[in-house]
Amino acid sequence: MPNFLFVYHGGGRPESQEDIDRVMAAWGKWMEDNGASLVEPGNPVGMSKTVSSGGVADDGGANPASGYTIVSAADIDAACAIAKSNPMVLDGSGSVEVAEIMQM
Template sequence: MPQFLFVYHGGHTPTDPAEIEATMAAWGAWFQNMGDALDIPGNPVGQSYTVSDSGVVDNGGANPASGFTVIKADSIDVATEMAKGCPMVVNGSGSVEVAEIHPIEM
């Protein structure tokens, strides 16, 4: 079954204990709802750097990543439907970029 990369953009790190608990519960429920489709839960990420032939920029680009997940789905349409349930999408604080992972045989 194809794998898809979810790259999260936006959101924020909660600091209030009640907000932390609610945020973790929302993500846990979403992951649980995906069941066996959840392949690699992933993690939030820190500041990103953009590396190109002209050097390194520490601003993360126009839309820096804030985390990632890898799922399995029959198609990109199914994967994007799953992404609609992301807590950051549901609460309007961020977005999810969905891309199919193409395996390379070595």
């Protein structure tokens, strides 16, 4: 089965303990529900820089990445179905870019 890279955009860091608990519970449930498909559950990422032939930009671009996950799925439609159930998508705080990891 092919693997797919989920790149998260948006979201945010919860501020109160109540928000932290709620967010962690939602992610924990998502990981439990999709555990068999998770190749690498991933992590949030810090501030990014964009490197191009013009130099290095500190802002991470127009839509900087906020995290990643790698999943195994039958095809991109199945991977998108997993992404649709992601907590960031469900609560409207972010989006998930889905791309097949090509075997070389």
